[in-house]
Amino acid sequence: MADIRLAISTLANYQQLATAAAPHLVAAYQPFGINLHLEPGTTLPEDPVTSYGWQQLIASLSQRSGMVSPPAPAHVIFATVPPGLDRSINGQLLNDTRGLCALFLGASSFQTPSPYNRVDLVAQVLIHEVGHLLNLTHGDAYGYGHSDSMMPTTDRQQQTPLAAWQLAAADAAHRGEPALLIPSQIYTYPFGAQCRACLRAGATNPAWWPWRSKFRDEFGGGVGDWSDFSLDVSIDPASLPTMITLGDGISFTLRIRNGGRQPVPMPLHIGPDFGTMTVTTTAVGKAPVRFRADNYRCSSAKTSILPGQTLLRSFSLVPSPQEGLFTLTGAHTLSIELFSSDSGGRVRVGQAQANLDVVQPPSAVTVANGIAARLVATVRGHALPTKGEFGKLNAIAEGSTMAQHARYKLAMLHGGDERDRLLLQCMAPGVQTAVRHRAARQLALDGLQSGRKVSKVMSSMRRYWRDERDDELLETLERMELGWKTLLA
Ligand SMILES: [Zn+2]
Known part of the structure; x- marks a missing residue:
């Protein structure tokens, strides 16, 4: 008992x-x-x-x-x-x-x-x-x-x-x-x-029991393959970081295209934190390492991909320090699997792979990654880095997934103009798409909470975000707009 x-x-x-x-x-x-x-x-x-x-x-x-x-x-x-x-x-x-x-x-x-x-x-x-x-x-x-x-x-x-x-x-x-x-x-x-x-x-x-161990990986139970579903899933090569270093996270954009003749049902929310996507990295000759999210969200909202339609979804994943995705230099494989479900079962609807090369970081990146890892870990109960360290991070946040992710966390620790300034930095061209989108969502939410009109906030966002990769963000903002109107009106 x-x-x-x-x-x-x-x-x-x-x-x-x-x-x-x-x-x-x-x-x-x-x-x-x-x-x-x-x-x-x-x-x-x-x-x-x-x-x-x-x-x-x-x-x-x-x-x-x-x-x-x-x-x-x-x-x-x-x-x-x-x-x-x-x-x-x-x-x-x-x-x-x-x-x-x-x-x-x-x-x-x-x-x-x-x-x-x-x-x-x-x-x-x-x-x-x-x-x-x-x-x-x-x-x-x-x-x-x-x-x-x-x-x-x-x-x-x-x-x-x-x-x-x-x-x-x-x-x-x-x-x-x-x-x-x-x-x-x-x-x-x-x-x-x-x-x-x-x-x-x-x-x-x-x-x-609660508090005793990390949230478990899926056993993969009850998974079928819908091979007649003609989803063509690939990792956009241009979206991968130009350099991946030891201890870094990973960012990428997934392209999900329906090459078949009928609509394909998909979960509205795709990601490790929804149980609808797995991400693993494998060094040559080593066991795969599965990315594990900090939280697990329960949504069963569905969408569908029409024939000829392509969905783009961008991710920025930073593992906790003890569970590095990249702990060795050299060739790695990044593997993605997508899952969907209905009452009848849970199925794998697609998978994609990319080859990565992990290198020893230059010293500036080592410093940035070290500070970033600690900053990211603060949500997991670790102490905050010092003010001086924040300054360094700010100066060298280019390049690594980890450091870009950390700059967003840094923005969250500030208010007022400094917060806006950091969020705008997170939205700059060249920053990974998932972080740019996250910063945009936060700016929109900040705008709503400060009393700005919801239509003003959203129309300024729609003017700014026009690339096809940004459709995902615009959809999220639409849901946010609807949620704001009904929940907090
Ligand atoms: Zn759940």
Whole structure:
């Protein structure tokens, strides 16, 4: 039996909702030997809204996280505004050692008609997010013939909870597992065979508990290949950094073209932090290294690529210092795989590779990378570099993925003119696309929060961003605009 403390921190207006959903959460895990002991966390005075607000909250809730005896609680946070004002995201794992997660009650999926009328849905997403705290992934949910608590919301909702429970109970009986009891009041979805096996392992093995280890890689369970889907996926060679050095991250633009004759469904959100893309680097003769994101966002929004259409998606990935993507010089292979899912299964829809050469960095880059790595690591609980070091970073931030990424983090630590100046530097031509876009989104959000008219902010953005690679940014800004109007109006 595992006894796990779980503190629930919420905005005051969600307190009753959290209390109503709590018994369903406890009941979902108890049959597998996982006893959740719920306790009140803090009442949040306001929604964290921005990534900086979230960092502050995460830092304050993480303070006691190292305590194993007596164990520190894991935390669930009930907030309103989804990351980037993107209402397709309804929950998120907030840190890589699985101690904190959040529900975003302002997400579209809860406005049916409102979260207060949907205790069932709130309980479902609560169970799902706590599943991430216990090291379950979306990939665990597919391949067992029924909807599963760990599927993202729209995939899960393809089946009624009752139908899913009946199939899950029959499956458990067929496998000779202890009987899966269908609840008398069905508010939530069952766990499938793979989730059940993981949870039973977690009942006796502390490595599965919150705070104890990094969020797990996908097992790759339930993955099929849709080879008749004619997606042509490639890494744009021009988007790769001109020099990749030891200890650096990686940035690139992915080109996803539909060369077939029918539309191909795709997740709206593509990336390691959505469980829809994997990124690995492999040095010659060595084992592949998988990039692992700091957080895991739960969105099941879908889009489709029409015949002849090309989607461009840009990434800038910086690993935590202990998990370098490039720890050796010489030839490496960069491999990308894309995944999609629906209620019927999880499939690989495409893959791409590129060859890279990793070199020993010139000394200026070594200094920049060192400072940058520490700055980037501050969100993972490390102390800030000193002011003098920031100055150096600012002077030599050209070139490496790591240093460009760090300049954005530096901007986030400032306010006012200095913040604007740094963000504009991040948007300069020559900076990797993903960082330019991130800075633009932040400038737009800053503009909205300072009271500028949403139409003014967006039209100035549309004038500035005109390259085909920027379509991705413009789509994100449209979602942000919609989210701003509905959430904060
Ligand atoms: Zn999820």
